Amino acid sequence: MKLITAVIKPHRLDDVKDALQAFGVHGLTVTEASGYGRQRGHTEVYRGAEYTVDLVPKVRIEILVEDEDAEQLIDVVVKAARTGKIGDGKVWSVPVDTAVRVRTGERGPDAL
Amino acid sequence: MPDGFSAGDTAFVFICAALVMLMTPGLAFFYGGMVRVKSTLNMLVMSFISLAIVSVLWVLYGYSLAFGPDAGAGLIGNLDFLGMRGIGLNDLTGTIPVTAFSAFQLMFAIITPALISGAVADRTKFAAWGLFVALWVTVVYFPVAHWVFFFDGGNGGWLGDRNGVIDFAGGTAVHINAGVAGLALCLVLGKRIGFKKDPMRPHSLPLVMLGSGLLWFGWFGFNAGSALAANGVAGMAFINTQVATAAAVLGWLAYERIKHGAFTTLGAASGAVAGLVAITPACGSVSPLGSIAIGVIAGVACAAAVSLKYKLGYDDSLDVVGVHLVGGVIGSLLIGVFATGHVGQTAQGLLYGGGFEQLGKQAMGVVAVGAYSFVLSWLLAVAIQKTIGFRVSEEVEVSGIDQAEHAESAYDFTAVGASVARPVSTPAPVTATARKTEVDA
Numbered sequence: 001m002k003l004i005t006a007v008i009k010p011h012r013l014d015d016v017k018d019a020l021q022a023f024g025v026h027g028l029t030v031t032e033a034s035g036y037g038r039q040r041g042h043t044e045v046y047r048g049a050e051y052t053v054d055l056v057p058k059v060r061i062e063i064l065v066e067d068e069d070a071e072q073l074i075d076v077v078v079k080a081a082r083t084g085k086i087g088d089g090k091v092w093s094v095p096v097d098t099a100v101r102v103r104t105g106e107r108g109p110d111a112l
Numbered sequence: 113m114p115d116g117f118s119a120g121d122t123a124f125v126f127i128c129a130a131l132v133m134l135m136t137p138g139l140a141f142f143y144g145g146m147v148r149v150k151s152t153l154n155m156l157v158m159s160f161i162s163l164a165i166v167s168v169l170w171v172l173y174g175y176s177l178a179f180g181p182d183a184g185a186g187l188i189g190n191l192d193f194l195g196m197r198g199i200g201l202n203d204l205t206g207t208i209p210v211t212a213f214s215a216f217q218l219m220f221a222i223i224t225p226a227l228i229s230g231a232v233a234d235r236t237k238f239a240a241w242g243l244f245v246a247l248w249v250t251v252v253y254f255p256v257a258h259w260v261f262f263f264d265g266g267n268g269g270w271l272g273d274r275n276g277v278i279d280f281a282g283g284t285a286v287h288i289n290a291g292v293a294g295l296a297l298c299l300v301l302g303k304r305i306g307f308k309k310d311p312m313r314p315h316s317l318p319l320v321m322l323g324s325g326l327l328w329f330g331w332f333g334f335n336a337g338s339a340l341a342a343n344g345v346a347g348m349a350f351i352n353t354q355v356a357t358a359a360a361v362l363g364w365l366a367y368e369r370i371k372h373g374a375f376t377t378l379g380a381a382s383g384a385v386a387g388l389v390a391i392t393p394a395c396g397s398v399s400p401l402g403s404i405a406i407g408v409i410a411g412v413a414c415a416a417a418v419s420l421k422y423k424l425g426y427d428d429s430l431d432v433v434g435v436h437l438v439g440g441v442i443g444s445l446l447i448g449v450f451a452t453g454h455v456g457q458t459a460q461g462l463l464y465g466g467g468f469e470q471l472g473k474q475a476m477g478v479v480a481v482g483a484y485s486f487v488l489s490w491l492l493a494v495a496i497q498k499t500i501g502f503r504v505s506e507e508v509e510v511s512g513i514d515q516a517e518h519a520e521s522a523y524d525f526t527a528v529g530a531s532v533a534r535p536v537s538t539p540a541p542v543t544a545t546a547r548k549t550e551v552d553a
Binding site: 044045046047048049050051053 | 311313314368371372373374376378379382415418419422431434
Protein backbone atom coordinates (compact mmCIF):
# COMPACT_ATOMS: atom_id res chain seq x y z
CA MET A 1 0.00 0.00 0.00
CA LYS A 2 0.99 3.61 -0.50
CA LEU A 3 0.11 6.83 1.29
CA ILE A 4 -0.24 9.64 -1.19
CA THR A 5 0.04 13.11 0.26
CA ALA A 6 -0.78 16.23 -1.72
CA VAL A 7 -0.33 19.82 -0.57
CA ILE A 8 -2.32 21.99 -2.96
CA LYS A 9 -4.01 25.35 -3.34
CA PRO A 10 -7.27 25.43 -1.34
CA HIS A 11 -9.41 26.45 -4.31
CA ARG A 12 -8.39 23.32 -6.23
CA LEU A 13 -9.76 21.00 -3.52
CA ASP A 14 -13.17 20.47 -5.12
CA ASP A 15 -11.66 19.60 -8.50
CA VAL A 16 -9.24 17.16 -6.90
CA LYS A 17 -12.05 15.56 -4.90
CA ASP A 18 -14.18 15.16 -8.03
CA ALA A 19 -11.29 13.67 -9.97
CA LEU A 20 -10.52 11.21 -7.16
CA GLN A 21 -14.15 10.14 -6.97
CA ALA A 22 -14.24 9.60 -10.71
CA PHE A 23 -11.12 7.47 -10.37
CA GLY A 24 -12.84 5.34 -7.73
CA VAL A 25 -11.14 6.46 -4.53
CA HIS A 26 -13.39 5.70 -1.56
CA GLY A 27 -11.88 7.82 1.17
CA LEU A 28 -9.49 10.63 1.89
CA THR A 29 -8.48 12.97 4.68
CA VAL A 30 -8.26 16.71 4.22
CA THR A 31 -6.36 19.03 6.56
CA GLU A 32 -5.98 22.80 6.48
CA ALA A 33 -2.28 23.49 6.23
CA SER A 34 0.04 26.41 5.65
CA GLY A 35 3.48 26.69 4.20
CA TYR A 36 5.57 27.97 1.37
CA GLY A 37 7.73 26.71 -1.43
CA ARG A 38 10.17 28.54 -3.61
CA GLN A 39 7.72 31.35 -4.25
CA ARG A 40 7.63 32.33 -0.54
CA GLY A 41 4.62 34.29 0.73
CA HIS A 42 3.17 37.72 0.10
CA THR A 43 3.28 41.24 1.56
CA GLU A 44 0.44 42.95 3.46
CA VAL A 45 0.27 46.64 4.42
CA TYR A 46 -1.33 47.96 7.62
CA ARG A 47 -1.13 51.72 8.13
CA GLY A 48 2.13 51.81 6.23
CA ALA A 49 3.70 48.91 8.13
CA GLU A 50 4.52 46.16 5.65
CA TYR A 51 4.36 42.57 6.86
CA THR A 52 5.80 39.66 4.91
CA VAL A 53 3.46 36.73 5.28
CA ASP A 54 5.65 33.67 4.66
CA LEU A 55 3.13 30.97 5.33
CA VAL A 56 0.29 30.89 2.84
CA PRO A 57 -2.87 28.78 3.25
CA LYS A 58 -2.76 25.31 1.70
CA VAL A 59 -4.80 22.13 1.83
CA ARG A 60 -3.21 18.77 2.60
CA ILE A 61 -4.88 15.66 1.20
CA GLU A 62 -3.98 12.14 2.28
CA ILE A 63 -5.11 9.02 0.44
CA LEU A 64 -4.30 5.37 1.10
CA VAL A 65 -4.17 3.27 -2.10
CA GLU A 66 -2.98 -0.06 -3.32
CA ASP A 67 0.47 -0.11 -4.87
CA GLU A 68 -0.64 -0.62 -8.45
CA ASP A 69 -2.95 2.41 -8.35
CA ALA A 70 -0.41 4.81 -6.85
CA GLU A 71 1.30 6.17 -9.96
CA GLN A 72 -1.93 6.70 -11.82
CA LEU A 73 -3.53 8.37 -8.82
CA ILE A 74 -0.64 10.79 -8.46
CA ASP A 75 -1.21 11.82 -12.06
CA VAL A 76 -4.92 12.33 -11.39
CA VAL A 77 -4.19 14.59 -8.41
CA VAL A 78 -1.52 16.57 -10.23
CA LYS A 79 -3.76 17.13 -13.22
CA ALA A 80 -6.71 18.28 -11.12
CA ALA A 81 -4.66 20.53 -8.84
CA ARG A 82 -2.60 22.25 -11.50
CA THR A 83 -3.24 25.91 -12.36
CA GLY A 84 0.13 26.55 -13.97
CA LYS A 85 0.92 29.38 -11.57
CA ILE A 86 3.52 29.42 -8.81
CA GLY A 87 2.44 27.86 -5.52
CA ASP A 88 0.49 24.96 -7.01
CA GLY A 89 1.97 22.57 -4.44
CA LYS A 90 3.54 19.09 -4.22
CA VAL A 91 2.42 15.48 -4.33
CA TRP A 92 4.40 12.57 -2.94
CA SER A 93 3.88 8.95 -1.92
CA VAL A 94 5.40 6.77 0.79
CA PRO A 95 5.07 3.03 1.47
CA VAL A 96 2.64 1.94 4.20
CA ASP A 97 3.10 -1.19 6.35
CA THR A 98 -0.36 -1.68 7.72
CA ALA A 99 -3.83 -0.22 7.53
CA VAL A 100 -6.74 -1.28 9.75
CA ARG A 101 -10.44 -0.40 9.43
CA VAL A 102 -11.40 0.52 12.98
CA ARG A 103 -15.04 -0.62 12.75
CA THR A 104 -14.39 -4.18 11.51
CA GLY A 105 -10.73 -4.87 12.21
CA GLU A 106 -10.08 -5.68 8.52
CA ARG A 107 -6.44 -5.30 7.53
CA GLY A 108 -4.40 -4.49 4.46
CA PRO A 109 -6.11 -3.79 1.11
CA ASP A 110 -9.47 -4.89 2.60
CA ALA A 111 -9.31 -1.94 4.96
CA LEU A 112 -9.10 0.63 2.17
CA MET B 113 -40.95 75.43 31.22
CA PRO B 114 -39.42 78.89 31.56
CA ASP B 115 -39.14 81.47 28.78
CA GLY B 116 -36.49 80.64 26.25
CA PHE B 117 -36.99 76.88 26.49
CA SER B 118 -37.08 75.11 23.13
CA ALA B 119 -38.58 71.64 22.91
CA GLY B 120 -37.06 71.23 19.43
CA ASP B 121 -33.54 72.07 20.58
CA THR B 122 -33.93 69.85 23.63
CA ALA B 123 -35.12 66.86 21.63
CA PHE B 124 -32.24 67.38 19.21
CA VAL B 125 -29.62 67.50 21.97
CA PHE B 126 -30.96 64.36 23.65
CA ILE B 127 -30.74 62.47 20.37
CA CYS B 128 -27.23 63.84 19.83
CA ALA B 129 -26.23 62.77 23.34
CA ALA B 130 -27.40 59.24 22.57
CA LEU B 131 -25.47 59.32 19.27
CA VAL B 132 -22.29 60.38 21.06
CA MET B 133 -22.80 57.61 23.61
CA LEU B 134 -22.74 55.07 20.75
CA MET B 135 -19.32 56.35 19.70
CA THR B 136 -17.65 54.72 22.70
CA PRO B 137 -18.71 51.15 21.88
CA GLY B 138 -17.98 52.10 18.25
CA LEU B 139 -14.47 53.08 19.28
CA ALA B 140 -14.19 49.79 21.17
CA PHE B 141 -14.82 47.88 17.92
CA PHE B 142 -12.53 50.18 15.94
CA TYR B 143 -9.70 49.47 18.38
CA GLY B 144 -10.76 45.88 19.12
CA GLY B 145 -10.38 44.82 15.50
CA MET B 146 -6.90 46.31 15.30
CA VAL B 147 -5.34 44.24 18.09
CA ARG B 148 -4.36 40.60 17.98
CA VAL B 149 -6.84 37.86 18.86
CA LYS B 150 -5.38 37.33 22.32
CA SER B 151 -6.22 40.81 23.61
CA THR B 152 -9.45 41.62 21.78
CA LEU B 153 -11.70 41.59 24.83
CA ASN B 154 -9.31 43.70 26.89
CA MET B 155 -9.33 46.30 24.13
CA LEU B 156 -13.13 46.33 23.95
CA VAL B 157 -13.63 46.59 27.67
CA MET B 158 -11.00 49.31 28.14
CA SER B 159 -13.36 51.59 26.22
CA PHE B 160 -16.50 50.17 27.77
CA ILE B 161 -15.31 50.69 31.36
CA SER B 162 -15.02 54.39 30.66
CA LEU B 163 -18.82 54.51 30.29
CA ALA B 164 -19.13 53.16 33.81
CA ILE B 165 -16.42 55.08 35.63
CA VAL B 166 -16.85 58.50 34.07
CA SER B 167 -20.66 58.48 34.31
CA VAL B 168 -20.51 58.02 38.06
CA LEU B 169 -17.75 60.60 38.56
CA TRP B 170 -19.60 63.06 36.35
CA VAL B 171 -22.59 63.11 38.66
CA LEU B 172 -20.46 63.10 41.82
CA TYR B 173 -18.23 66.05 40.89
CA GLY B 174 -17.32 66.06 37.19
CA TYR B 175 -20.15 68.25 35.97
CA SER B 176 -19.50 70.74 38.75
CA LEU B 177 -15.74 70.98 38.06
CA ALA B 178 -16.27 71.35 34.33
CA PHE B 179 -19.40 73.50 34.17
CA GLY B 180 -19.92 74.89 37.65
CA PRO B 181 -19.46 78.66 38.09
CA ASP B 182 -15.81 79.57 37.70
CA ALA B 183 -13.70 79.18 40.83
CA GLY B 184 -11.03 81.59 39.60
CA ALA B 185 -9.14 82.70 36.49
CA GLY B 186 -11.13 80.40 34.22
CA LEU B 187 -9.21 77.35 35.34
CA ILE B 188 -11.86 75.18 37.00
CA GLY B 189 -15.48 75.18 38.11
CA ASN B 190 -16.51 75.40 41.74
CA LEU B 191 -18.29 72.76 43.80
CA ASP B 192 -21.80 74.24 43.67
CA PHE B 193 -23.21 71.29 41.75
CA LEU B 194 -21.61 68.36 43.62
CA GLY B 195 -23.83 65.33 43.15
CA MET B 196 -25.71 67.51 40.65
CA ARG B 197 -27.54 69.08 43.57
CA GLY B 198 -28.96 72.52 43.03
CA ILE B 199 -29.88 71.88 39.41
CA GLY B 200 -33.61 72.46 38.93
CA LEU B 201 -35.72 70.77 36.30
CA ASN B 202 -36.47 74.20 34.85
CA ASP B 203 -32.89 75.51 34.83
CA LEU B 204 -31.67 76.17 31.29
CA THR B 205 -28.38 76.21 29.43
CA GLY B 206 -29.28 78.36 26.44
CA THR B 207 -32.59 76.96 25.26
CA ILE B 208 -32.25 73.45 26.69
CA PRO B 209 -32.48 72.08 30.23
CA VAL B 210 -29.21 71.93 32.18
CA THR B 211 -29.86 68.22 32.58
CA ALA B 212 -29.86 67.75 28.80
CA PHE B 213 -26.67 69.79 28.45
CA SER B 214 -25.07 67.77 31.24
CA ALA B 215 -26.01 64.46 29.62
CA PHE B 216 -24.59 65.62 26.28
CA GLN B 217 -21.31 66.78 27.81
CA LEU B 218 -21.02 63.58 29.84
CA MET B 219 -20.69 61.58 26.62
CA PHE B 220 -17.68 63.73 25.63
CA ALA B 221 -16.08 63.05 29.00
CA ILE B 222 -16.62 59.31 28.49
CA ILE B 223 -15.08 58.92 25.05
CA THR B 224 -12.00 61.07 25.68
CA PRO B 225 -10.19 58.69 28.08
CA ALA B 226 -11.42 55.73 25.98
CA LEU B 227 -9.53 57.23 23.02
CA ILE B 228 -6.29 57.05 25.02
CA SER B 229 -6.51 53.27 25.48
CA GLY B 230 -5.40 52.60 21.90
CA ALA B 231 -1.91 53.85 22.72
CA VAL B 232 -1.35 51.20 25.38
CA ALA B 233 -3.14 48.25 23.79
CA ASP B 234 -1.89 44.73 24.54
CA ARG B 235 0.05 45.50 27.73
CA THR B 236 -2.08 47.28 30.34
CA LYS B 237 -3.38 45.96 33.66
CA PHE B 238 -7.12 46.44 33.71
CA ALA B 239 -7.30 47.70 37.30
CA ALA B 240 -4.50 50.18 36.62
CA TRP B 241 -6.34 51.36 33.52
CA GLY B 242 -9.56 51.90 35.50
CA LEU B 243 -7.67 53.88 38.12
CA PHE B 244 -5.99 55.94 35.40
CA VAL B 245 -9.34 56.77 33.79
CA ALA B 246 -10.78 57.94 37.11
CA LEU B 247 -7.75 60.08 37.99
CA TRP B 248 -7.24 61.40 34.47
CA VAL B 249 -10.75 62.71 33.95
CA THR B 250 -10.56 64.32 37.38
CA VAL B 251 -7.30 66.22 37.00
CA VAL B 252 -7.10 66.57 33.22
CA TYR B 253 -10.42 66.29 31.38
CA PHE B 254 -12.76 68.13 33.75
CA PRO B 255 -10.47 71.19 34.07
CA VAL B 256 -9.68 71.28 30.34
CA ALA B 257 -13.39 71.01 29.49
CA HIS B 258 -13.89 74.03 31.74
CA TRP B 259 -11.13 75.95 29.93
CA VAL B 260 -12.57 75.24 26.50
CA PHE B 261 -16.32 74.60 26.75
CA PHE B 262 -17.53 76.73 29.70
CA PHE B 263 -18.99 80.04 28.58
CA ASP B 264 -20.21 82.60 31.09
CA GLY B 265 -20.15 86.01 29.43
CA GLY B 266 -16.38 86.50 29.72
CA ASN B 267 -16.16 84.90 33.17
CA GLY B 268 -15.98 81.33 31.89
CA GLY B 269 -13.08 79.12 30.79
CA TRP B 270 -9.78 80.89 30.13
CA LEU B 271 -9.21 79.52 26.64
CA GLY B 272 -12.67 79.56 25.07
CA ASP B 273 -14.59 82.27 26.85
CA ARG B 274 -11.78 84.64 27.89
CA ASN B 275 -9.29 84.31 25.03
CA GLY B 276 -11.40 83.39 22.02
CA VAL B 277 -9.84 80.02 21.23
CA ILE B 278 -12.35 78.23 19.00
CA ASP B 279 -13.03 74.58 19.71
CA PHE B 280 -16.53 73.87 18.49
CA ALA B 281 -16.80 70.22 19.45
CA GLY B 282 -13.54 69.21 21.08
CA GLY B 283 -10.41 69.33 18.93
CA THR B 284 -8.33 70.51 21.86
CA ALA B 285 -10.39 69.28 24.82
CA VAL B 286 -11.00 65.82 23.36
CA HIS B 287 -8.54 64.87 20.63
CA ILE B 288 -5.33 66.76 21.39
CA ASN B 289 -5.96 66.05 25.05
CA ALA B 290 -6.34 62.31 24.45
CA GLY B 291 -3.58 62.14 21.83
CA VAL B 292 -1.00 63.77 24.09
CA ALA B 293 -2.07 61.61 27.03
CA GLY B 294 -1.65 58.54 24.80
CA LEU B 295 1.89 59.64 23.97
CA ALA B 296 2.74 60.16 27.65
CA LEU B 297 1.30 56.77 28.56
CA CYS B 298 3.11 54.75 25.93
CA LEU B 299 6.37 56.48 26.87
CA VAL B 300 5.90 55.44 30.51
CA LEU B 301 4.71 51.90 29.77
CA GLY B 302 7.30 51.17 27.11
CA LYS B 303 7.10 49.14 23.93
CA ARG B 304 5.15 45.95 23.42
CA ILE B 305 7.25 42.80 23.43
CA GLY B 306 8.19 42.20 19.81
CA PHE B 307 7.58 45.79 18.65
CA LYS B 308 9.16 46.27 15.22
CA LYS B 309 10.06 42.56 15.12
CA ASP B 310 6.89 40.49 15.34
CA PRO B 311 3.99 41.05 12.99
CA MET B 312 1.14 42.68 14.92
CA ARG B 313 -1.50 42.61 12.27
CA PRO B 314 -5.10 43.63 13.04
CA HIS B 315 -7.07 40.46 13.75
CA SER B 316 -10.38 41.66 12.25
CA LEU B 317 -10.67 44.45 9.73
CA PRO B 318 -14.45 43.93 9.52
CA LEU B 319 -14.64 44.91 13.20
CA VAL B 320 -12.50 47.96 12.44
CA MET B 321 -14.91 48.96 9.65
CA LEU B 322 -17.92 48.41 11.89
CA GLY B 323 -16.32 50.56 14.55
CA SER B 324 -15.35 53.36 12.21
CA GLY B 325 -18.87 53.32 10.74
CA LEU B 326 -20.41 53.66 14.18
CA LEU B 327 -17.96 56.44 15.01
CA TRP B 328 -18.83 58.32 11.82
CA PHE B 329 -22.57 57.94 12.56
CA GLY B 330 -22.23 59.03 16.18
CA TRP B 331 -19.98 61.91 15.24
CA PHE B 332 -22.94 63.81 13.80
CA GLY B 333 -24.20 64.01 17.36
CA PHE B 334 -20.76 65.06 18.52
CA ASN B 335 -20.40 67.91 16.03
CA ALA B 336 -23.91 69.02 15.04
CA GLY B 337 -25.07 68.58 18.63
CA SER B 338 -22.40 71.00 19.79
CA ALA B 339 -24.54 73.81 18.37
CA LEU B 340 -26.82 72.91 21.32
CA ALA B 341 -29.75 73.83 19.10
CA ALA B 342 -31.49 72.45 16.03
CA ASN B 343 -30.48 75.41 13.89
CA GLY B 344 -28.44 76.47 10.88
CA VAL B 345 -25.13 76.17 12.70
CA ALA B 346 -25.95 72.55 13.51
CA GLY B 347 -26.85 72.03 9.85
CA MET B 348 -23.57 73.48 8.67
CA ALA B 349 -21.63 71.45 11.25
CA PHE B 350 -23.40 68.33 9.99
CA ILE B 351 -22.52 68.99 6.34
CA ASN B 352 -18.95 69.96 7.24
CA THR B 353 -18.52 66.76 9.24
CA GLN B 354 -19.66 64.62 6.33
CA VAL B 355 -17.61 66.30 3.63
CA ALA B 356 -14.38 66.62 5.62
CA THR B 357 -14.55 62.94 6.55
CA ALA B 358 -15.15 61.93 2.95
CA ALA B 359 -12.23 64.07 1.78
CA ALA B 360 -9.95 62.59 4.43
CA VAL B 361 -10.78 59.03 3.32
CA LEU B 362 -9.76 59.99 -0.21
CA GLY B 363 -6.63 61.77 1.03
CA TRP B 364 -5.46 58.83 3.13
CA LEU B 365 -6.13 56.31 0.35
CA ALA B 366 -4.33 58.43 -2.25
CA TYR B 367 -1.30 58.73 0.03
CA GLU B 368 -1.28 54.97 0.61
CA ARG B 369 -1.63 54.11 -3.04
CA ILE B 370 1.33 56.31 -3.93
CA LYS B 371 3.50 55.30 -0.98
CA HIS B 372 2.63 51.62 -0.52
CA GLY B 373 0.92 50.58 -3.72
CA ALA B 374 -2.50 49.59 -2.32
CA PHE B 375 -5.79 51.12 -1.21
CA THR B 376 -6.21 49.43 2.15
CA THR B 377 -9.36 48.92 4.17
CA LEU B 378 -7.62 50.00 7.34
CA GLY B 379 -6.51 53.13 5.51
CA ALA B 380 -10.09 53.98 4.54
CA ALA B 381 -11.30 53.50 8.12
CA SER B 382 -8.35 55.43 9.55
CA GLY B 383 -8.80 58.25 7.05
CA ALA B 384 -12.43 58.59 8.12
CA VAL B 385 -11.45 58.92 11.76
CA ALA B 386 -8.66 61.38 10.92
CA GLY B 387 -11.13 63.57 9.02
CA LEU B 388 -13.68 63.40 11.81
CA VAL B 389 -11.04 64.39 14.34
CA ALA B 390 -9.77 67.32 12.28
CA ILE B 391 -13.19 68.79 11.48
CA THR B 392 -14.38 68.51 15.07
CA PRO B 393 -13.01 71.85 16.33
CA ALA B 394 -13.62 73.58 12.99
CA CYS B 395 -17.08 72.40 11.92
CA GLY B 396 -18.79 75.44 13.44
CA SER B 397 -16.61 78.07 11.82
CA VAL B 398 -15.62 76.96 8.32
CA SER B 399 -17.45 76.52 5.02
CA PRO B 400 -17.99 73.15 3.30
CA LEU B 401 -15.16 74.01 0.88
CA GLY B 402 -12.87 74.77 3.82
CA SER B 403 -13.95 71.42 5.27
CA ILE B 404 -12.84 69.57 2.14
CA ALA B 405 -9.43 71.25 2.43
CA ILE B 406 -9.16 70.36 6.13
CA GLY B 407 -10.20 66.78 5.38
CA VAL B 408 -7.68 66.22 2.61
CA ILE B 409 -4.86 67.78 4.63
CA ALA B 410 -5.74 65.69 7.68
CA GLY B 411 -6.06 62.48 5.66
CA VAL B 412 -2.65 62.85 4.05
CA ALA B 413 -0.88 64.21 7.14
CA CYS B 414 -2.25 61.55 9.49
CA ALA B 415 -1.39 58.78 7.01
CA ALA B 416 2.17 60.12 6.98
CA ALA B 417 2.22 60.59 10.76
CA VAL B 418 1.35 57.03 11.77
CA SER B 419 4.79 55.85 10.71
CA LEU B 420 6.41 58.31 13.14
CA LYS B 421 6.34 55.68 15.86
CA TYR B 422 8.64 53.42 13.87
CA LYS B 423 11.04 56.28 13.18
CA LEU B 424 11.02 57.77 16.68
CA GLY B 425 10.82 54.45 18.50
CA TYR B 426 7.79 54.91 20.78
CA ASP B 427 5.12 52.20 20.64
CA ASP B 428 1.76 53.92 20.25
CA SER B 429 0.00 50.63 19.51
CA LEU B 430 -3.03 51.88 17.57
CA ASP B 431 -1.78 55.32 16.49
CA VAL B 432 -3.59 57.58 18.95
CA VAL B 433 -0.84 60.14 18.38
CA GLY B 434 -0.81 59.83 14.61
CA VAL B 435 -4.58 60.12 14.26
CA HIS B 436 -5.96 62.03 17.25
CA LEU B 437 -3.10 64.32 18.20
CA VAL B 438 -2.01 65.13 14.66
CA GLY B 439 -5.61 65.36 13.40
CA GLY B 440 -6.65 67.50 16.35
CA VAL B 441 -3.73 69.90 15.90
CA ILE B 442 -4.42 70.22 12.17
CA GLY B 443 -8.12 70.96 12.73
CA SER B 444 -7.50 73.39 15.56
CA LEU B 445 -4.82 75.35 13.71
CA LEU B 446 -6.65 75.42 10.37
CA ILE B 447 -9.53 77.28 12.02
CA GLY B 448 -7.06 80.17 12.00
CA VAL B 449 -6.80 79.77 8.23
CA PHE B 450 -10.28 78.77 7.05
CA ALA B 451 -12.71 80.37 9.53
CA THR B 452 -15.12 82.45 7.42
CA GLY B 453 -16.63 84.54 10.16
CA HIS B 454 -20.09 83.80 8.82
CA VAL B 455 -20.94 80.36 10.24
CA GLY B 456 -21.26 80.03 14.02
CA GLN B 457 -18.35 82.31 14.93
CA THR B 458 -17.39 85.83 13.92
CA ALA B 459 -13.61 85.31 14.05
CA GLN B 460 -12.03 85.20 10.59
CA GLY B 461 -9.04 83.15 9.52
CA LEU B 462 -6.03 84.02 7.42
CA LEU B 463 -7.74 83.36 4.09
CA TYR B 464 -10.79 85.43 5.01
CA GLY B 465 -9.04 88.67 5.99
CA GLY B 466 -8.62 87.94 9.67
CA GLY B 467 -4.81 88.04 9.63
CA PHE B 468 -2.80 85.94 12.02
CA GLU B 469 -4.78 86.82 15.14
CA GLN B 470 -7.04 83.76 15.27
CA LEU B 471 -4.23 81.44 14.17
CA GLY B 472 -2.20 82.71 17.13
CA LYS B 473 -5.09 82.06 19.49
CA GLN B 474 -5.55 78.56 18.13
CA ALA B 475 -1.85 77.84 18.57
CA MET B 476 -2.09 79.02 22.17
CA GLY B 477 -4.97 76.58 22.75
CA VAL B 478 -3.04 73.70 21.18
CA VAL B 479 0.10 74.37 23.23
CA ALA B 480 -1.73 75.01 26.51
CA VAL B 481 -3.88 71.88 26.38
CA GLY B 482 -1.05 69.77 24.95
CA ALA B 483 1.47 70.79 27.60
CA TYR B 484 -0.96 70.48 30.50
CA SER B 485 -2.24 67.10 29.38
CA PHE B 486 1.26 65.72 28.71
CA VAL B 487 2.68 66.69 32.10
CA LEU B 488 -0.32 65.56 34.15
CA SER B 489 -0.82 62.33 32.17
CA TRP B 490 2.86 61.47 32.49
CA LEU B 491 2.83 62.10 36.25
CA LEU B 492 -0.31 60.00 36.74
CA ALA B 493 1.12 57.15 34.67
CA VAL B 494 4.41 57.17 36.60
CA ALA B 495 2.55 57.26 39.92
CA ILE B 496 0.42 54.26 38.96
CA GLN B 497 3.43 52.42 37.53
CA LYS B 498 5.33 52.87 40.82
CA THR B 499 2.43 51.87 43.08
CA ILE B 500 0.10 49.18 41.73
CA GLY B 501 2.01 48.68 38.46
CA PHE B 502 0.63 49.71 35.09
CA ARG B 503 1.91 46.95 32.86
CA VAL B 504 1.13 43.25 32.85
CA SER B 505 3.90 40.69 33.31
CA GLU B 506 5.88 39.51 30.34
CA GLU B 507 4.24 36.09 30.56
CA VAL B 508 0.75 37.58 30.47
CA GLU B 509 1.64 39.89 27.61
CA VAL B 510 2.93 37.03 25.50
CA SER B 511 0.07 34.64 26.27
CA GLY B 512 -2.60 37.36 26.01
CA ILE B 513 -4.36 39.69 28.43
CA ASP B 514 -7.86 38.32 27.85
CA GLN B 515 -7.22 35.06 29.68
CA ALA B 516 -5.13 36.52 32.47
CA GLU B 517 -7.10 39.69 33.24
CA HIS B 518 -10.64 38.76 32.25
CA ALA B 519 -10.74 34.92 32.42
CA GLU B 520 -12.30 34.90 28.95
CA SER B 521 -11.28 34.59 25.33
CA ALA B 522 -12.88 36.40 22.43
CA TYR B 523 -13.10 33.48 20.06
CA ASP B 524 -13.16 29.69 20.35
CA PHE B 525 -10.92 28.23 17.67
CA THR B 526 -10.64 24.75 19.13
CA ALA B 527 -12.41 22.21 16.96
CA VAL B 528 -11.06 18.99 18.43
CA GLY B 529 -11.47 18.01 22.07
CA ALA B 530 -13.28 21.19 23.05
CA SER B 531 -16.37 19.83 24.75
CA VAL B 532 -18.46 22.56 26.36
CA ALA B 533 -20.68 20.02 28.15
CA ARG B 534 -17.93 19.12 30.57
CA PRO B 535 -17.42 21.81 33.20
CA VAL B 536 -13.88 22.11 34.46
CA SER B 537 -12.65 23.75 37.63
CA THR B 538 -9.30 24.63 36.14
CA PRO B 539 -8.66 25.67 32.56
CA ALA B 540 -7.71 22.72 30.42
CA PRO B 541 -4.35 22.94 28.67
CA VAL B 542 -4.74 24.25 25.19
CA THR B 543 -3.03 22.36 22.41
CA ALA B 544 -2.71 23.58 18.89
CA THR B 545 -4.75 21.12 16.89
CA ALA B 546 -5.17 21.49 13.19
CA ARG B 547 -8.75 21.34 11.99
CA LYS B 548 -9.48 18.14 10.17
CA THR B 549 -12.32 17.34 7.89
CA GLU B 550 -13.09 13.68 7.48
CA VAL B 551 -14.66 13.40 4.08
CA ASP B 552 -15.21 9.66 4.36
CA ALA B 553 -14.67 7.83 7.62
